[in-house]
Amino acid sequence: MKTRITELLGIKHPIVQGGMHYVGFAELAAAVSNAGGLGIITALTQRTPELLAAEIGKCRSMTDKPFGVNLTFLPSVTPPDYPGYVKAIIEGGVKIVETAGNNPQKWLPALKDAGIKVIHKCTSVRHALKAEAIGVDALSIDGFECGGHPGEDDVPNFILLPRAAEELKIPFVASGGMADGRSLVAAMALGAEGMNMGTRFIATKEAPVHDNVKAAIVAASELDTRLVMRPLRNTERVLTNAGVERLLAKEKELGSTITFNDIASEVAGIYPRVMKGGEMEAGAWSCGMVAGLIKDVPTVKELIDRIMNEARTIIREKLENALADAAA
Numbered sequence: 001m002k003t004r005i006t007e008l009l010g011i012k013h014p015i016v017q018g019g020m021h022y023v024g025f026a027e028l029a030a031a032v033s034n035a036g037g038l039g040i041i042t043a044l045t046q047r048t049p050e051l052l053a054a055e056i057g058k059c060r061s062m063t064d065k066p067f068g069v070n071l072t073f074l075p076s077v078t079p080p081d082y083p084g085y086v087k088a089i090i091e092g093g094v095k096i097v098e099t100a101g102n103n104p105q106k107w108l109p110a111l112k113d114a115g116i117k118v119i120h121k122c123t124s125v126r127h128a129l130k131a132e133a134i135g136v137d138a139l140s141i142d143g144f145e146c147g148g149h150p151g152e153d154d155v156p157n158f159i160l161l162p163r164a165a166e167e168l169k170i171p172f173v174a175s176g177g178m179a180d181g182r183s184l185v186a187a188m189a190l191g192a193e194g195m196n197m198g199t200r201f202i203a204t205k206e207a208p209v210h211d212n213v214k215a216a217i218v219a220a221s222e223l224d225t226r227l228v229m230r231p232l233r234n235t236e237r238v239l240t241n242a243g244v245e246r247l248l249a250k251e252k253e254l255g256s257t258i259t260f261n262d263i264a265s266e267v268a269g270i271y272p273r274v275m276k277g278g279e280m281e282a283g284a285w286s287c288g289m290v291a292g293l294i295k296d297v298p299t300v301k302e303l304i305d306r307i308m309n310e311a312r313t314i315i316r317e318k319l320e321n322a323l324a325d326a327a328a
């Protein structure tokens, strides 16, 4: 498939793997890129810029295809060493960066001077327009269904994507709730030029996470996610478990007086325990409603080939046939 996204990023299929904390390591990013999509390493999972540089080098040794790095701007009193991470990305010769979490304006001149294409991920049309105005190359539009941070507007992709298409000039991928060929064709019909997947890529053979995590996603239905940290306006969609239910009870009890410190034990430092240790009840970890559509753990290549075949079949048979029948 050829779209403005495949042309911009130099990839075969219009499928991007979104940055994911403690999941987006070189193994997964390289597998996605080798299968013709765009794999993305998550910068902040690497504790230091030096470790990120090593992870970029590792990914390069595993694929000769383009891959990217995700740079998430967190609401934080003591921010991570962003200048160091940006330097590691530039010196590592990475040509695509996914920014998320906040306005990337401060970092654009350095990234652009290095010939890096920037995809900014955001959850509203107004933030997308702002990112377009400051000069990002493409957008990843994350609907309310998404795993991770859906923002505070709660607009699902059936509305958000066509609204984005009405307003934007630069290309965008649809993110949130994407799982298969149906998702890709629907996303393109709604105005996107490809799709970004998070949760679906965790349940693959190459995702370097504990098997318990993959099993939990396969077992989950579309009813099993919860929204946590709403009262802090830092909403995160997570898979429910005992830790999450404790957190929600605390949020209810404390109401508007709640602070981050009240819930830190259920959210801080949870990712390595879940993703590496397989402690499924440890606390809150991001997961999309799309878990309800995930029934297996294929290799990344099997998944991407299946998506592309399914998309072709829907377009050539189902949609073409519907038109032919209408003409008859």
Ligand SMILES: Cc1cc2nc3c(=O)[nH]c(=O)nc-3n(C[C@H](O)[C@H](O)[C@H](O)COP(=O)(O)O)c2cc1C
Residues within 6 Å of the ligand: 017, 018, 019, 020, 021, 023, 042, 070, 072, 099, 100, 101, 121, 142, 145, 146, 147, 148, 149, 175, 176, 177, 178, 196, 197, 198, 199, 200, 285, 286, 287, 288, 289, 290
């Ligand atoms: C476990 C997990 C961790 C994530 N971590 C990040 C992150 O660190 N930075 C980021 O920009 N997005 C992060 N995301 C969001 C994904 O990149 C992507 O936007 C989202 O998963 C899309 O929704 P989906 O899960 O329905 O496919 C994460 C998602 C998951 C499921």
